[in-house]
Amino acid sequence: MKNRKILGSLVAVVAITWVVAFWYEPKLPEQIPTHWNVHGEVDGYMSKPWGVFLLPIISLLSSALLLWLPKIAPKGFKLNQAQKVYEIIILVMAVFYLGIMVLSFEAGMDRAIDMNQWVMVGVGVLFLIIGNYLSKVPKNFFLGIRTPWTLSSDEVWYKTHRLGSWTFILAGILTLVGGLMHWPFWLLTTLIMAGALIPVIYSLVIYHRIEGFDEED
DSSP, X not given: OOOHHHHHHHHHXXXXXXXXXXXXXXXXXXXXXXXXXXXXXXXXXXXXXXXXXXXHHHXXXXXXHHHHGGGGOOTTOOOGGGHHHHHHHHHHXXXXXXXXXXXXXXXXXXXXXXXXXXXXXXXXXXXXXHXXXXXXXXXXXXXXXXXXXXXXXHHHHHHHHHHHHHHHHHHHHHHHHHHHTTOOHHHHHHHHHHHHHHHHHHHHHHHHHHTOOOOOO
């Protein structure tokens, strides 16, 4: 890890996630809400202790795994200059897990929490941040829009991620605003899906335009 400040921040966020979980644990009921339907109603629960500590475990394990994966990247797919970007996104994901955990705990304590609204606000912020860095990511197996067509061509990777940066940012802004303004949940999920799927479809189209699909003799 070259970026010690980012690593230190990540360790701090994961540690805070565990501290917050232990702080909430005695205050929470035996059943913790873990899933909400499209109307914002709780339709899934998890018993203690898993309902309390599952997200801290996921945050810890996923952060450790993601930090380790680039070390085994094959030649030609190293992150190199994008290592810092990769680490920032891991940090943002850890903060996202922390936020979702606190919201679910507050909902479990019968607070008036519109979970769908705030989750969408968080996803909007997440898309904004990822979109801001997406065009800076070189071809690799761990970060970015990894389709068979982007991984097969440097030019397709570059063009796809340049478009993806804009679709992620636009979807993030609209989802953030829509979450705060209580737009319908189906509309917000459609925006997120469109922001993520448009670059995938574009990678196929641009690959066909650049490389073609002619079968080898």
